[in-house]
């Protein structure tokens with residue numbers, strides 16, 4: 122049973138960059154100069170002998186003789202859900218069919234694992250119509266299986282060859298697009314002509330650079346969280362009795378928390394990148410929060426809102442060192458650790474094995490957080506930060522400090538705190554008009570990259586802070602976005618994660634206002650995402666995008 126909004130959104134026509142409105146046979150890729158990777162150029166050149174240094178592609182009007190060829194394309198959704206994924210597939214399919222109605226698209230089920238298992242369905246226009254402009258990845262599902270061994274690469278090539286695919290489109294974040302780059306190189310090295318094209322997805326917003334201005338899903342997710350935060354702020358300002366500590370998704374970068382802070386003007390928002398830069402200890406972070414609570418209480422305001430990025434815990438120096446030691450320890454001793462059945466036995470063993478500093482840091486954490494740090498790792502051996510209740514940890518520590526101050530007569534206010542975690546609430550929302558338009562354009566562009574014979578590229582739609590009528594479509598060679606980093610003890614080529622730039626305009630804007638927002642109630646209420654109505658209400662990009670790309 123579909124909802125009225127769902128029915129209405131099926132009929133929404135995404136706005137496209139002007140060049141994509143021409144017939145596909147009249148859209149050609151203009152290629153620029155050879156490119157270089159953002160760092161470690163020599164090493165990357167050796168690893169990607171066939172795909173390194175390709176030029177940036179920009180689509181313009183001009184004859185494309187190959188656009189009408191009959192082709193077969195495979196597509197996967199990889200990693201966490203992000204609003205607009207269905208529209209990428211819709212745009213891709215519509216492009217493919219505009220090229221040649223006999224061409225076909227196959228969706229691998231459940232993410233990268235679907236390719237390894239060769240589990241796919243044909244995506245037809247009739248099938249896609251039930252998903253246009255709606256959230257979720259349920260059309261074909263997603264997953265976090267990583268394709269990284271030689272056997273897996275060989276298997277992917279085997280499956281794609283057996284299905285006689287001409288191209289594979291990987292919709293994912295930095296890790297998945299790194300995989301796409303490696304696959305493109307691998308296919309060529311094996312003499313295969315199957316093209317690999319990536320699409321930038323992640324609500325976290327950390328897959329971006331000059332050519333990928335934002336990853337899709339960030340717009341809708343942050344607008345959804347900002348609506349919820351604004352509602353909570355209004356409740357806090359009405360009841361005047363609670364402090365709300367709100368953790369926001371974003372496993373590494375704090376872009377989501379920063380954007381939500383710019384939208385809602387909370388009393389505090391911790392930015393992990395700043396914590397790392399200034400090497401702030403947990404104690405210092407708590408001190409800053411305590412200062413804000415005390416200052417507001419002196420104004421008679423025993424309420425407020427604090428935003429906490431999900432990844433914070435890994436940026437606090439002493440906890441970062443602790444987590445890294447724990448990850449290695451648990452990976453190296455997985456079998457033995459699994460024989461320890463009680464938390465007491467586990468923590469005793471861990472405490473003996475950790476370095477002195479890390480053992481101290483571990484012991485100073487509340488039991489519940491210790492337990493969460495010892496929980497199951499993700500498939501890559503990392504602690505699952507979204508399951509660590511950092512917001513609760515901060516509440517407990519702030520509460521402890523205030524009680525201690527109260528006992529010395531230094532605090533006479535009240536501190537009653539509630540915790541929230543906003544993550545899954547925003548990942549499958551109906552895409553905003555921005556994400557609906559952007560994603561459809563990204564999918565259509567992915568087809569054009571394939572139809573232009575390009576491989577090892579990521580679909581790119583630029584000039585996004587301007588109306589869609591001024592957007593520019595093209596492709597960026599994936600190797601250009603890579604560097605070499607140490608991952609699990611090995612040096613690996615990876616796409617560089619874009620963390621919050623402390624010299625960038627979004628952070629500078631926040632930083633210029635945060636002192637005032639801390640003490641004076643300055644809440645801003647963004648309200649729900651609007652799909653119909655005036656442009657400034659329905660088609661505004663995020664403040665982050667606006668600030669990063671507005672004219673100097």
Ligand code: FBP
Pocket residue numbers: 199200201202203294322323324325370371372431506507548
């Ligand atoms: P991606 O990086 O795959 O886009 O996922 C991001 C994210 O939403 C993070 O913000 C969060 O930490 C994580 O997914 C949660 O993962 P899971 O869906 O596996 O619980």
